[in-house]
Amino acid sequence: MKEDRDATMEQVTGHITGQMQSGPEDLPLGSHPLFATGDLDEARDRVARVYCDHRLEVMGRAPLAARHNRLDGQDLSINVLTYGAKTQIAPGALEEFYLFQFPLRGHASINTGTRGYEIGGGSGGVLNPDDDVSMIWSEHCVQLMLQIDRRSLQRAARTEFGLPQGAALRFDGARALEGGAGQSFLGLLRFVMSESQRGAALLGQGSAMGRQLERTLLVGLLQSQLPMPDAAGAAQSNGGAPRVTRRAEEFMRANLGAPLMIEEIASAAGTSVRSLQAAFRASHGCGPMNVLRDMRLERAWEELSNPGVETRVTDVATGLGFFHLGRFSEHYRKKFGCAPVETLRAARRG
Template sequence: MRNKVWLAIVLALRLKLLRLPGMERAFLRISADPLGGHRLLHSTDVELVRATVAEQFCDHDLIPGPAHDSFNACHNHAQGQSLSLNYIRYGCDVTINPGELTDFYLVQIPLSGGARVRNGRKTVEASQRVGTVLNPTRETQMIWYEGCEKLLLQIDATALHQTAERILGQSILHPIVFDPEVRLNAPRLQNWERKFRAAVAVADQNGAFGGRQHKHQALFEEELIAGFLMAQPSTIHHMMTQAQPHVSSPQINRARSYMLEHLADPITVAQIAAAAGCSIRSLQLSFQQSFGCTPIGFLQRQRLNHAHMLAQSVTRETLVSSIAYEAGFFHLGRFSIAYREAFGCSPRDTLLQKRFS
């Protein structure tokens, strides 16, 4: 149903654009400025622009470059329920220092020009095929170069976290951290970007967002958030992309819930079976049929997934033993071997790489 809704939107937009020259460019920018019907400001007053943008995002420094006489900012903003669609340009080089965003993620897709974006320890040179995502728990500094224009998707951090938990069917105890570099030529991100552009086009035609919330508004937003979680590398990407077999048995569901709630505890098959309300043999057969492994094999995989997320989330100074114990492993040697087999590197390697820091 969800895919059908999006397909209908995209097909409708394409049909309307078939008679226009340069269809692809028209689809990307239906009006002179995307979201032109949702104009928030258009001004050459630096302080007014800074204060107005800060009201929608967060407080920040805004420093025009040497060609400050050409500063001419535009911000279009269409508010949804858990996210907002935005178009911004500044007209000249600007330095933007927001620090930590705190309570939202910000996906930035350049339409023209480029920018240098640092989030945490990673710096990205953004272009029309390389976007960025700002993690709220990492400090950000940016330079938007003259001619830079971007579409921005602001996502409430709580909504994103809750969406991830619903998809995985388990609690996530640490903030999700994305790789700040969004490679828009990756197949999954190409598909997600099309949905994002379709949402902008619908908002441009007053079909959703802004003052007119569509009856499927929550569905549109969930698709955008879930799609980005599935497409963009993050500290939970290995869990999001792992095959999730359909499980209908209430007993299997109870067993899974019990294991996920007791990852750090030395639980036994008998305890899992008791929580599920079935015999050990019945539990073993059910897991073999549904997941192709034993209950303990399933438990080990979930513990490894949790350890991998921790290794990407905690500080570099954290001991491997602390990660192992928190994930329910009590033999460090066996933990390291299993971790390497699952992820192709040691826990220490993951800690030192810290790709998303």
């Protein structure tokens, strides 16, 4: 059984670390070192600066050999930390952040004040901000950790999965990440970490891609660590679905020229992205972004059919968010049976 457990762990952690060698010096995120020390007080102080104040004690005979690599984003950071020695860590309540932990090597015993569990061998877990946490990390334990701003993760849970406003977002114990959503989440983490090793600045730059990547990591964490209901079934049984679609359509119609994202539409409709998609599939047979595109095409037809002196197809298209004119013409012809310029010419002749 132990051999099977070790094989499973190697398979899962190999997805993150590639060819990680046996020595603790070969930590992932090596191009982003935060500190390395054998001094207990220094290790405690350096970790406390980015996490929170805590008690740190060495257990057993192995010497402390702490190393911490860290990649900072805006709402989260990716961390790889080892103490080398068997250690007891007692931060109490984290307060301002959630902390996802996944041992790449070794294991950790977690006590939250109300229950205890163990992570390692392909399983990880998330510490809640208000848990009274204490942990014991095994000798040579290497942890991959995602530190996430409390409000940002709660906002993602409300937007993407319909967590009610004011409801607590809580994680409970260890979850295996060998396959499915867990494997996909680890694969995304591996991509971000490997790109950072190549010098690509994907996180923390304030770019649209960086923000989207962080949002995807939050969604991946939630999907891999929380039991998710069947969104489509929930929407079909929800009597409020027509009201949701009506609110979404009103918002889209009032903002046809704005670069809308599905998260904004869901928020305006007072629901989650999943529930919004399910409601639109039930009522329209397609997703909300397809409906938005059709609304924009209909507005384009109205403007081209009632042109002013300076009305141009390009201006109408770009004003409604169609920046690929060839694709705009293709969608327009499919919907109305003619090219946009033909509608404009016919209106001017008439």
